[in-house]
Amino acid sequence: MMAWMNRESLEETLATERVCYWSRSRQKLWRKGESSGQVQQLRELRLDCDGDTLLLLVDQTGPACHTGRRSCFYNAVQGDRVVVVTEPLIDPDQLYGK
């Protein structure tokens, strides 16, 4: 998955070792798994060579994606089509307790 962090979410993540992002759409801290239970335990936080991208190595509880898939990157380009290449581990309605 790809998500955004700001200083506050980064500081919280490093302090608690539970991953917290910054939701740009909701303009608030997004404690990953808060509503779904699919938390991320931080193993290591890395910065890239020019220091503007972070890579988080995590222990992921269940799926990371809101669609119930392990990864958000489940659409593959094949020729002139986009094909879904992985299936949900769990029904998203179940994930969010609907």
Added chain:
Amino acid sequence: MMAWMNRESLEETLATERVCYWSRSRQKLWRKGESSGQVQQLRELRLDCDGDTLLLLVDQTGPACHTGRRSCFYNAVQGDRVVVVTEPLIDPDQLYGK
């Protein structure tokens, strides 16, 4: 590594299967490996769940990072320090023929 693409770089990448990014600083197509020889052969191109992030699975020739490291993500946060956790495969001066 993380880099940017625009429509033109994406179309070229899919057509040639040699990865081409968009350099925002230079405002031009960045054919990865053009000066260093460290090209990326596309294996699969994926889109994420909301279609605003791409994940490229590639065969990387040598290091991907301009520092001569395999990966750009070689700085790890350890306590209150940032520690370099991988060493270059090759001297960057050699990489760029200086």
